[in-house]
Amino acid sequence: MHRMRAVTASASLSFRRAVRVASALVVAGVAAGVALPADAAQSAQSKPAAQSKPAQAKAKPTASGPHACYSRSEHAAEQLIRMHSEMMITGLTCKDVMPEKAPFAKYQEFTVKHRPTISKAEGELMGHFRRTGKGNATNKFDTYRTEVANEVSRRASIIGTENYCKTFVPRIENAISLSPDEVRTLTADEKGAGLMHLSQQPLCDVKVVSGPDLPAGPVLASAEPPRSKSSKSSKPAKSAKPAAPAKPKTAAAESSTQTASSEGKR
Template sequence: MKSATSDKASLPTVRKLRRIAAAVTTACVLATSTSAWAKPACYSAAEYDAEQAVRLHTELMVIGLTCNAIEADRKLFSKYQQFTTKNRTSLMNWEKVLIGHFRETDKSNPTRRFDDFRTVVANEIAQRSALLTPPVFCQTHSDIVDRALALSESDLKRYLADSRTDEIGKAPPCGVTVAELLDSDLPLTATKASTKPSVQGKGNDAKKAKPAKDAAAAKGGSAKPAKTIVTAAKVD
């Protein structure tokens, strides 16, 4: 029988999977629920780390609940509880930081906004499990619980800080407006969002200009698919 701990994805690999899933989810929300978003906001470094901590903690909970019976010998939900106890003070502080961010952007009920945010994150992860099927999800994600539990307090904070260039958030770090989030070979980069469409040439020249994909085809090479660009904004 194949070992439950074999062929598991590393944290960086799972980061890429999470980034793709979150980017697709964010793009759908942007396309269908724009009216539900508050005015654009950005995260300070502390707020961004706080969101990533809440995302990680929520992911550990879903993994523990989903995989506890499938990989019973690993006691994953118990390890999630151990992680919570071990990092209780830091987790409480991160929750306060994130609630503080919601209070600054919408004073109506920041605590409820935090609860709603965490519910959305949990549902996103649960949907990922359903799409992969629980056995596959557990095979590729259960090691995250062990790795997270093994992190010291300083290692955990370093991991969250490193994720600023690797993860998507509901709002970008301050100074970032547009990110090429699906290109795993590029770091998260900040660009100034343009309100003007890109135009090739002027006047009659614009009509004669060939689309980029036609030019690539003329050279005999296959055109690369365009990167998905996600504009990060404050949600709900």
């Protein structure tokens, strides 16, 4: 009995903390139409760069390192937390746009109905962060959930609040009718659910093999016209030299001509 109360209390605390974070994201990001990570990057760039230390610090292992991966249960837990976080942001974003649908109240209804499954998923992800890196696993989980909420908020801002709510509020209505077994199928069985799962880390028991290199494409022909094989035709034609002027006749030639003409008369 005491154990059940402790689990319920921790889940309620995590739920309230997630709602506070999501509310801040919606007010600062979606309502203002500003992407939160971009603002953080700009403020970081405006600060002067710190002087480099002579001794380089050793890189600490993080959860996103090359050896980080999900077990099957951790992967299913992340899918549930992603879905739950998206429902939370949708409820907060669309409660004033579609008040007749009461999206945030339905999100709360889903949370109460599936509280044991959600609490187990939170514990699985905290165990993953504890296993793959150093530091406080709870803080890492909160950071991860904030990143997911940020991602959903950016999507809503890009699509537009009205179009986003028309698309995603019906998903909350469909999620309420799911049984615990259907939720497990939706988050753990990608083929059975007919969905493509997005995850922060790959599965540990699945090897990703790159495909063969594609053959090189055809070489584009040069824009220059093809040259003739004959080297003579490629050279420009030489300009013709002007004809040499006629040489003047000498006196001897003129006298011989006159003699020949006089003999012809005789």
